[in-house]
Amino acid sequence: MREPTFLVLTALAAGPQHGYAVIEDVATMTGGRVKLRAGTLYAALDRLRGDGLIEVDREEIVQSRLRRYYRLSASGARALASESARLREQAAIAEKRLRARGVSGAVAPVT
Amino acid sequence: MREPTFLVLTALAAGPQHGYAVIEDVATMTGGRVKLRAGTLYAALDRLRGDGLIEVDREEIVQSRLRRYYRLSASGARALASESARLREQAAIAEKRLRARGVSGAVAPVT
DNA sequence: CCAGCATATACCGATGAACGGCATATCGAA
DNA sequence: TTCGATATGCCGTTCATCGGTATATGCTGG
Helix, strand or coil: CCHHHHHHHHHHHCCCEEHHHHHHHHHHHCCCCCCCCHHHHHHHHHHHHHCCCEEEEEEEEECCEEEEEEEECHHHHHHHHHHHHHHHHHHHHHHHHHHHHHHHCCCCCCC | CCHHHHHHHHHHHCCCEEHHHHHHHHHHHCCCCCCCCHHHHHHHHHHHHHCCCEEEEEEEEECCEEEEEEEECHHHHHHHHHHHHHHHHHHHHHHHHHHHHHHHCCCCCCC
16 A cells, blocks of 8 residues: 555545545645645545545535545554554564664674 | 664664565564565665665675675664664553553443 | 635656566585 | 565656646736
8 A cells, every 4th residue: 555545545534525635635634745636536536435445425516516524434444553563563673673673783893 | 763674774784684584584573474575685685785774784795696795783773772762762652542442441341 | 816825636658666587606514 | 494574776667746738718908
């Protein structure tokens, strides 16, 4: 699972949202670092729907414009949980090794 | 940065290693989940070298076979640190939202 | 009055990392 | 002698993401 996909699932973990709201949520969540393109978002939404990780919650017409709300499915929640556990574990390993490096000074073994 | 790339940097954070050893380290690190293909590894190594994130540490001839050791550069260590911080933060956000969901039961608002 | 911006969904070509397989080479074990 | 482990390297394919464009409406400013 790539970063944008993970962030889309994270956005929907907060509750049902429509596409455009997901783009804004992800931008806020990442401090403006990740700005999902429309192409990326709707492709990801279609793919995740095909994989059964998200579902269409409801559709609304607001100002004669369609708003399609998506929600995380049960298996989507499981996928997000296992993915974030993986991320957390890998980050922990990397940080542990970096700390060990910093202490021993493995890069420049001058002493 | 994608997962395989991150794992290669994490492997080298433990100290200089040659390509094949990185494959094994990554496999061990991930409990056998990620088995880097030769194509993925050496392409990543070349790319990371081009980006200055890793450097060739030394070359050895063991049993008339070449062994090229790579090490993390200073900028590679910085990149790995910021990347793992990002991973940790995103995992924290996702897990917080999942916990909130579990408690309130946002998926099935039956109650 | 209408040009531009925000909202909102959707399509499409290009890019590039990763995948999977293959080639090459040596050594030890079955 | 064939197979598996070690070890590097190449190459075609796949696929998610990127970036741009199209479509449509409502609001705001010059």
